[in-house]
Amino acid sequence: MHQHSATPPAERLSGVRLADLTTLRVGGAPREAFRARTSEELARTVSLLDVSRTPLLIVGGGSNLVVADGDLDLVVVIAANDGIEVNAGGVPGLVRAGAGAVWDDVVAATVEAGLSGIETLSGIPGSAGATPVQNVGAYGAEVSDVLTRVHLYNRETGETEWVPASSLELAYRYSNLKFTGRAVVLDIEMQLAPADLSIPLRHLGGERLPLAEARADILRVRASKGMVLDAADYDTWSAGSFFTNPIVPVAVADEVARTVGPDAATMPRYPQPDGMVKLSAAWIIERAGFPRGFPGDDAPARLSTKHTLALTNRGSATTDDIVDLARTIRDGVRDRFGVTLVPEPVWVGVSLD
Structure with missing residues (x-):
């Protein structure tokens, strides 16, 4: 059987509309849609679709997409590999998350574990895999402050590899993954620090709060700006x-x-x-x-x-x-x-x- 006719290993979905997958609630219907539940499934699905030259869109939390209406000539691959590992491999403060993990769940898990570094990024919608792509940041912190490595599927070579964060040219709302489509983020790894107090909170003049309080405060501030998802608002x-x-x-x-x-x-x-x-x-x-x-x-x-x-x-x-x-x-x-x-x-x- 020719490789390009192989069925992707991910689960095929029907009746998908981008309006249901994006926080802007706009966007039309793709040709096909698949849900990948593991990093391997995600890489393999993208690989098979790339072989057949199929235009594709990888969707995590859908919080950073403006998609055309109507019938879309592309295939959607939903990243649903949502595992979160705190103190990964027994290394204190090392956090690994699948690309499909809800970002705020990752933040909540680190705060609960007494780890500081991303508490000011509480409440940001979207998935963990999107955070290095545009170097997500808020209130004086950015993902680049703590990101150590990213697990990528390289669409040019077909290889899956862990690359150091330093190779991504991270800058304000930028990485060399953004807009290029050269690689797909499968997992991310961050090094956080055990701490009782938060990093300095810029909106409070540099004050540091106990981690859980800092998270609650950031969520309150974001909600006051309409920046925490609420279907009724x-x-x-x-x-x-x-x-x-x-x-x-x-x-x-x-x-x-x-x-x-x-x-x-x-x-x-x-x-x-x-x-x-x-x-x-x-x-x-x-x-x-x-x-x-x-x-x-x-x-x-x-x-x-x-x-x-x-x-x-x-x-x-x-x-x-x-x-x-x-x-x-x-x-x-x-x-x-x-x-x-x-x-x-x-x-x-x-x-x-």
């Missing part, structure tokens, strides 16, 4: 922070401040090691004339009523509604400040341009 039908915080030359930051006028004194500016300045996307979106809830109560897609950085589906939005809103905001900010916001989610079958 349309403010959480989003892809989280939709645009990355722009990193610009000092002269551009100064020009934004000058354009804003009297309000400039409150403008968040975070100096970067390379002399650039990181600005707050949420802050400049508001100052460009896009308040929370924009464009109003009747719109199927609008900015969250809790946080200007989240674009939300109010229950009936199509992908086009989301894209139109994103374009309006990007263009409005560019026209007002000369800064082009870059979307954080992965776009499938649709684009902002």
